[in-house]
Amino acid sequence: xxxxxxxxxxxxxxxxxxxxxxxxxxxxxxxxxxxxxxxxxxxxxxxxxxxxxxxxxxxxxxxxxxxxxxxxxxxxxxxxxxxxxxxxxxxxxxxxxxxxxxxxxxxxxxxxxxxxxxxxxxxxxxxxxxxxxxxxxxxxxxxxxxxxxxxxxxxxxxxxxxxxxxxxxxxxxxxxxxxxxxxxxxxxxxxxxxxxxxxxxxxxxxxxxxxxxxxxxxxxxxxxxxxxxxxxxxxxxxxxxxxxxxxxxxxxxxxxxxxxxxxxxxxxxxxxxxxxxxxxxxxxxxxxxxxxxxxxxxxxxxxxxxxxxxxxxxxxxxxxxxxxxxxxxxxxxxxxxxxxxxxxxxxxxxxxxxxxxxxxxxxxxxxxxxxxxxxxxxxxxxxxxxxxxxxxxxxxxxxxxxxxxxxxxxxxxxxxxxxxxxxxxxxxxxxxxxxxxxxxxxxxxxxxxx
Amino acid sequence: xxxxxxxxxxxxxxxxxxxxxxxxxxxxxxxxxxxxxxxxxxxxxxxxxxxxxxxxxxxxxxxxxxxxxxxxxxxxxxxxxxxxxxxxxxxxxxxxxxxxxxxxxxxxxxxxxxxxxxxxxxxxxxxxxxxxxxxxxxxxxxxxxxxxxxx
Numbered sequence: 001x002x003x004x005x006x007x008x009x010x011x012x013x014x015x016x017x018x019x020x021x022x023x024x025x026x027x028x029x030x031x032x033x034x035x036x037x038x039x040x041x042x043x044x045x046x047x048x049x050x051x052x053x054x055x056x057x058x059x060x061x062x063x064x065x066x067x068x069x070x071x072x073x074x075x076x077x078x079x080x081x082x083x084x085x086x087x088x089x090x091x092x093x094x095x096x097x098x099x100x101x102x103x104x105x106x107x108x109x110x111x112x113x114x115x116x117x118x119x120x121x122x123x124x125x126x127x128x129x130x131x132x133x134x135x136x137x138x139x140x141x142x143x144x145x146x147x148x149x150x151x152x153x154x155x156x157x158x159x160x161x162x163x164x165x166x167x168x169x170x171x172x173x174x175x176x177x178x179x180x181x182x183x184x185x186x187x188x189x190x191x192x193x194x195x196x197x198x199x200x201x202x203x204x205x206x207x208x209x210x211x212x213x214x215x216x217x218x219x220x221x222x223x224x225x226x227x228x229x230x231x232x233x234x235x236x237x238x239x240x241x242x243x244x245x246x247x248x249x250x251x252x253x254x255x256x257x258x259x260x261x262x263x264x265x266x267x268x269x270x271x272x273x274x275x276x277x278x279x280x281x282x283x284x285x286x287x288x289x290x291x292x293x294x295x296x297x298x299x300x301x302x303x304x305x306x307x308x309x310x311x312x313x314x315x316x317x318x319x320x321x322x323x324x325x326x327x328x329x330x331x332x333x334x335x336x337x338x339x340x341x342x343x344x345x346x347x348x349x350x351x352x353x354x355x356x357x358x359x360x361x362x363x364x365x366x367x368x369x370x371x372x373x374x375x376x377x378x379x380x381x382x383x384x385x386x387x388x389x390x391x392x393x394x395x396x397x398x399x400x401x402x403x404x405x406x407x408x409x410x411x412x413x414x415x416x417x418x419x420x421x422x423x424x425x426x427x428x429x430x431x432x433x434x435x436x437x438x439x440x441x442x443x444x445x446x447x448x449x450x
Numbered sequence: 451x452x453x454x455x456x457x458x459x460x461x462x463x464x465x466x467x468x469x470x471x472x473x474x475x476x477x478x479x480x481x482x483x484x485x486x487x488x489x490x491x492x493x494x495x496x497x498x499x500x501x502x503x504x505x506x507x508x509x510x511x512x513x514x515x516x517x518x519x520x521x522x523x524x525x526x527x528x529x530x531x532x533x534x535x536x537x538x539x540x541x542x543x544x545x546x547x548x549x550x551x552x553x554x555x556x557x558x559x560x561x562x563x564x565x566x567x568x569x570x571x572x573x574x575x576x577x578x579x580x581x582x583x584x585x586x587x588x589x590x591x592x593x594x595x596x597x598x599x600x601x
Contacts, residue, residue: 074455086522086561117453124468124506125562127575160453165464165504168560182460182496184503200458241566243524249566287523287561328565330524344523348560351505 002255003229005217005237006210010097016132018139021100027145029219033108034151041112045215047223049235054080054171054208055286055326057310066195067113068203076204077115079106079212080176081122084168086287086348087328090239091209093251095122095129098213099136103159105212107145108219110157113205117158121176124165133161168352172400173206175354186356187400210239230256234309238327244282245333247271260284260306260313261298264331277333280438281417284313285325287345288405290412291338292322293440318412334438338420339431342413343371349406360403363394367410374421377428384421388414459490463500466490467507476516477508505559513548513555515593518572519581521558524565533569533581534558540590553597554590 014020021027033041046061067075083091094102110118122130137159140146148156162180164170170179174188177199198204214236218226227235234256243249246264248271254263263269264279273279279294300306301320306313310324332341350364370387373379391407391414398404414421420436454461466486467478474482478501487497501507508516517537521530534556538544541554548555564570567579578589 083563084561087524087565089563089565089567092563123563124464124504125572158453162461163465163468165468166506166559167504179464180461181458182463182500184499200455243565243568244527249568251566283523330527330565332527336527341523341526344521344526348522351560354503 002253002257003237004253005221005226005229006094006098006101006213006239007251007253009101016097016099016136018100018136018143021098022143026100027104027140027143029216030104030108030145031151033111033219034153034155038112038114041108041219044218044223045112048214048218048226049223049233050211050214050218050226051233051235051310052208053210053214053238053327055085055288057324060207060211063195063207064113064205066193067205068196069114070203074117074202075113075115076199076202077106077110077113077118078173078176078180078199078204078206079118079120079209080171080173080206081120081126081209082164082168082171082176083126083209083326084123084171084352085326085328086345087243087283087330088241088286088326089243090241090251090327092126092129093241094209094213094239095126096132099132100140101216102133102209102213103136103140104145105215106159107140107150107157109205109207109212109215110159111150111153111155112215115205116156117160119180119199120159120161121170121180122161122163123170124163127163130161130163137161167354168348169354169400169402172402175400176206177204184354186354187402189399231307231309232311234311234324238308238324240308240327240329242270242329242331244329244331245273245277245336246331247274254308256307256309258308259298260308263308263329270329270331273331273333277335278438279331280334280336280440281332281338283322283328283330283332283409284308285323286328287330287348288408289323289325290318290321290408291332291342291416292412293416295441296320296416297322318408319415322412335435337375337435338413338417339371339375339424342409343368343375345409346371346406349402349409353402353406357398357403359394359397360406363390363403364406366390367406371410374424375431377424377432379421379425379428381422381425383425384414384418460492460496463490463492463497464504467497467501471507476512476514477510511548512557514553514597515573516555516557518557518559518562520560520562520564520568520570520572522561524561525568525570528568530569533571533583533586536583536586540586553593 050060051057167185169175170185175185179185194204300315315321346368350368353364355361391410394403395407424431483497487494569581570579
């Protein structure tokens with residue numbers, strides 16, 4: 001059993017309410033933090049090695065230390081709760097079931113940053129969670145953890161929940177700020193970074209829900225202790241949203257010391273693949289990150305066991321590795337079609353492109369059309385190279401990373417499953433009725449069974 | 451409005467459009483958007499450009515019950531194609547269409563963050579998860595009963 005820091009109390013009945021949360025040690029980290037100097041809290045977070053849990057994995061303490069502090073200008077903390085990356089549903093779990101842990105993390109972080117106003121930007125579809133959060137905020141305020149002069153510190157803080165209205169792009173931090181200002185979610189050109197010019201041109205820190213919740217255990221146990229959990233630069237615990245063809249889909253907190261194989265097959269986590277099916281492929285970090293065939297998923301190209309850490313998942317770069325990303329772990333069994341799955345992702349990115357940059361606006365549409373042709377028996381061999389060419393021209397040529405996010409799944413699918421695309425083109429009729437299955441592997445039983 | 455600094459009332463636009471849509475039978479007419487513009491002292495174009503950007507705003511009338519079924523990768527792996535086909539057959543409408551009695555509209559949407567509980571749909575404020583054909587039948591029946599009781 002790995003160590004649990006975020007979900008440790010998730011199964012206590014009534015933990016969603018203030019009284020139960022408080023009776024189980026809630027808000028003691030906040031009390032501790034308010035006896036510290038804000039700069040020392042930032043130091044603790046730096047020491048913890050906590051990396052942004054939204055997907056980019058940027059060190060949180062460093063991000064905080066970049067925040068500009070000009071006199072007389074308000075600073076803002078904005079929590080990115082726009083969770084929209086396919087395969088990712090962990091922030092929803094935290095907010096829905098542990099709202100007070102989240103609020104406690106928000107108040108501590110606001111104090112550390114000197115932000116008197118903090119906004120939670122939540123995706124519009126999570127409509128019922130807005131009520132849960134607003135109840136928790138009201139309860140925390142009534143108990144004196146929020147509002148004016150918190151614990152006699154002289155520090156004031158208000159937290160507001162703002163709903164989005166359906167736009168993946170608003171998970172990109174500058175698009176999120178535009179949206180919070182009441183505009184279309186078009187990402188801004190960086191620099192200037194939000195730490196200098198963010199919400200209403202004021203210095204702003206934007207952090208993911210899980211990142212801010214993790215501040216609570218960091219203060220509780222100390223940054224150094226937190227950094228001792230995990231491996232290498234993958235410190236602490238990480239929430240993984242597991243889905244696709246597995247026996248036990250859901251949210252798991254891992255301490256980043258287990259292997260991918262253990263995560264998929266152990267009863268403690270995904271519990272294996274249903275109906276005795278074999279593993280075909282997996283997208284380990286949300287739809288944007290490269291898909292890996294079973295052999296490269298379980299073992300790196302160097303022949304080492306692949307671990308559930310930032311470093312190990314990325315081992316081999318994009319040629320043979322992938323990324324931790326947001327922790328959206330999508331498993332495909334032997335009956336799944338990589339072409340069809342890639343088509344759904346291409347359609348997603350076409351739908352979600354904000355339209356600001358031509359390579360992304362046009363390229364995502366072309367990729368969807370070409371994949372649609374291949375999937376429905378109208379593809380040509382040259383289409384596969386054309387797809388490759390288009391994705392390569394999107395990557396790195398857009399204002400924000402949505403272009404890369406749209407390009408990578410297509411690139412990785414062709415890189416690792418070109419034979420399946422070719423089979424679709426060469427056998428259009430058969431591909432309508434049957435699946436390519438595990439023919440990709442010379443020795444599928446050996447490769448796909450743990 | 452107090453949650454935003456002075457002069458930043460434009461930030462209220464997205465939340466206010468949600469309310470306007472709720473009050474206007476689930477969609478945003480030009481009149482509704484113009485009213486919001488006036489309310490927030492914005493130019494109508496500032497409202498239109500936002501309303502057309504975000505997928506939750508419906509720019510034409512929808513049925514009393516809007517079935518928003520997710521069709522992205524993780525839901526597809528768990529049979530969302532079949533659920534969508536079943537709803538189409540059962541209600542005899544295509545995607546984006548409304549039943550003749552004005553009760554149901556079917557809309558396909560992209561990832562709603564319920565991948566572990568797939569296939570799923572949003573119905574009003576809440577999610578309906580682990581969908582099966584039987585659950586779809588029950589949902590449709592329930593909607594019809596509630597609608598009949600309200601008439």
